[in-house]
Amino acid sequence: MRGKRVDGASGRGKPIEVRLNGQPVEAYEGETVLALLILHGERAGAPERGPFCNMGVCHDCLVTLSHSDQAHPREARACLTAATDGMSVFIGPGGRR
Amino acid sequence: MTNEATTYDAAIVGAGPAGLAAARELSSRGARVVILDEQARPGGQIMRQRPAEFAEDGWLSGGLYRKLKALLREVESLRELDWSMSTTVLGVADADGDEGFVLTAVRADESLTFRAKTVLCCNGCYERPAVFPGAVKPGVMGAGAVQTLLKSQKIVAGDAIFFAGAHPFQLLVAAQIAQAGGRIAGVAFAQSRLRVLSILKEPWLLVSHWRVFATAFGNLVRLRRAGVPLYFGYAMKEAIGANRVETVILQPVDSGGRARTRAPTKRVDADLLAMSYAFEASSELARQVGAQSRWSELSGGWVATHSQLMESSVPGLFVAGEVTGVAGADASLVEGCLAGLGMAVALGSIDAEEAARCAAPHRRRLRNLLRFAQYLARLAAVPAQLFETMAGASAVVCRCEGVTRADIAEALAGNAQISTANSLKLFTRAGMGLCQGRLCYANAAAQMAAQRGARVETLGPFQAQWPARPVSIASLIAAGDEDCVASRTTKIRKPCR
Known part of the structure; x- marks a missing residue:
């Protein structure tokens, strides 16, 4: 873990099921995928980069997302994407280009 | 969903203070307005809202935000506005043969098209990273990123956070993190303590902007009390660590930003380095349409030029906020009011005389705010040789x-x-x-x-160039009109001044 949730789970949405590289992680409705990456010490994007801007500019938080109700996985900037129940987030090779 | 059938009177790109103010002005005059923004909720970076699922308790408390929040809530409650949030604008182009503009955009992976008689580009600014060994390592972020993770996601993004930069903004973020219970490993300014205190030499500023200074002073005191080490006259030398930042090394620098090679460097352990050296105006969307820009070393690089009512060199294309020069949220708000009036004139809903009359108080206030912004920019200016000194x-x-x-x-x-x-x-x-x-x-x-x-x-x-952000080919093809994509690509390319 890196950093922390202020006030823990309180004031957040309902707990949801999200997998990060196949592993279930603690997550709440409204949290962005980037927040989960940070809390779980994952860096996304290219191997030697971490997210820089949290506002959609740097693209160093690109992840691949799949969801049971979607036909194809899609790439997205983690900072602009809300985690949703049942989402799987993949980073590392294949997560970027 | 595409809104190709509707021609809006105004499309506003950016739901920050400038966009909100312009939307209010235009809406009050009966204009049909759509606001587009990449974020899920309006407010811009300054008012990055919590997700709807979170409680709002204590979000952006403090006097500095009061006026901005009032504007946000007022515009959010306007029923006649159309919002297209979580939307990335890829391009703005002259509508072929028709008056006005065509905006191309994506939301999730869905292509969208909007038509509008006038467009306002008020898509803000972003942080300029400094170049030094280790600066691209995981664990190095912009101070703004650390702040938005806190105010919007209620997350302290590191266990020991070090701030390095030249902008007073980092003091605010450090104080907010400390207040939220995060540990600040230190705050380093490239400028000397004397330079930071030179603010006291301009008493008129202290009077006219007392609230800003009271906040800054309060932040300093709070950090001091919390035992946070403050460094003045130190630049980043290196961020080191195996897979991510573990230690930052600071280089003492003189007032010109040159290395003081005989003075000892400092090492501080931190797992997150937040840098705050400068901001860059996000003028690329306006420039893509052909709007003229000028170079401004202190206010964000290439900034869009404009008339008194914020019309760019392209008729019907307006610019406001940081895109015209980084000057802060209050100035952006006022520029948004002016742009709203300018767009109302372009749409024929008011005449130039009435617009000038309505604009007068805004213009007076803007002059005052820009004077302060210039002063702040000089104070926060990166010492001449600093970037050169840091970069190996x-x-x-x-x-x-x-x-x-x-x-x-x-x-x-x-x-x-x-x-x-x-x-x-x-x-x-x-x-x-x-x-x-x-x-x-x-x-x-x-x-x-x-x-x-x-x-x-x-x-x-x-x-x-178009597209202003990377976009998947699949989402463009899914729009079902490959010819259209091709024609947009060629149509939008214009000489960029």
Whole structure:
């Protein structure tokens, strides 16, 4: 873990099921995928980069997302994407280009 | 969903203070308005809202935000506005044969098209990263990123956070993190303590902007009380760590930003380095349409030029907020009011005389705010040699493509024909990556200017092209009209001044 949730789970949405590289992680409705990456010490994007801007500019938080109700996985900037129940987030090779 | 059938009176790109103020002005005059923004909720970076699922308790408390929040809530409650949030605008182009503009955009992976008689580009600014060894390592973020993670996601993004920069903004973020229970490993300013305190030499500013200073002073006191080490006259030398930042090394610098080689460096352990050296105006969307820009060293690089009522050099295309020069949220709000009036004139809903009358108080207030912003910009200005001092030869300039200082130096030395920032991009790939040169332009151009003995303004910006953000081919094809995509691509390319 890196950093922390202020006030823990309180004031957040309902707990949801999200997998990060196949592993279930603690997550709440409204949290962005980037927040989960940070809390779980994952860096996304290219191997030697971490997210820089949290506002959609740097693209160093690109992840691949799949969801049971979607036909194809899609790439997205983690900072602009809300985690949703049942989402799987993949980073590392294949997560970027 | 596409809104191709509707022609809006105004499309506003950016739901920050400028966009909200313009929307209020236009809406009150009966205009049909759509606001587009990449974020899920309006407010801009200054008022990055919590997600709807979170409780709002204590969100942006404090007097500095009061007026902005009032504007946000008022505009959110306007029923006649259309919102297109979580929407990335890819381009703005003249509508062929028709009056007005066509905006192309994506939401999730869905292509969208909007038509509007007038467009306001008020898409803000972003942080300029500094170049130093280790600056692209995981665990180095912009101070703004650390702040938005706190205010919007209620997350303290590191266990021990070190701030390094030249902008007073980092004090605010550090204080907010400390208040939220995060540990601040230290705050380093490149300027001397005396320079930071030189604010006291301008008493009129203290009076007119007392609230800002009271907040800054309060932040300093709070950090001091919390035992946070403050460093003045220190720049980043290196961020080191195996896989991510573990330790930051600070270099003492003089008032010109040159290394004081005999003074000892300092090492501080931290797992997150937040940097705050400067901001860059996000003028690329306006420039893509052909809006003229000028170089402003202290206010964010290439900034869009405009008339008194914020119309750019392209008739019907308006600009407001940080896009016209980084000057803060209050100035952005006022510019948004002016842009709203200018757009109302362009739409024929008011005449020029009435607009001038309504604009007068805004213009007075803007003059005052811009004077303060200029003063703050001078205070926060990065000392002349600082970026040069921090950058080692192996340091990465272009994060996306991994182009180093040495790569750029070599390309420039080997080819005298490279005379513009664009040609440097073609030869080195700096600026060709996913961020499309937003994060490397200032550093690459500064290095080139130094090596060529030229001024940055003679090198020009990176050309702003469609799409303004990377987009998947699939989502464009899914729009079902490949010819349309092709024609947009060619139509939008215009000489960029």
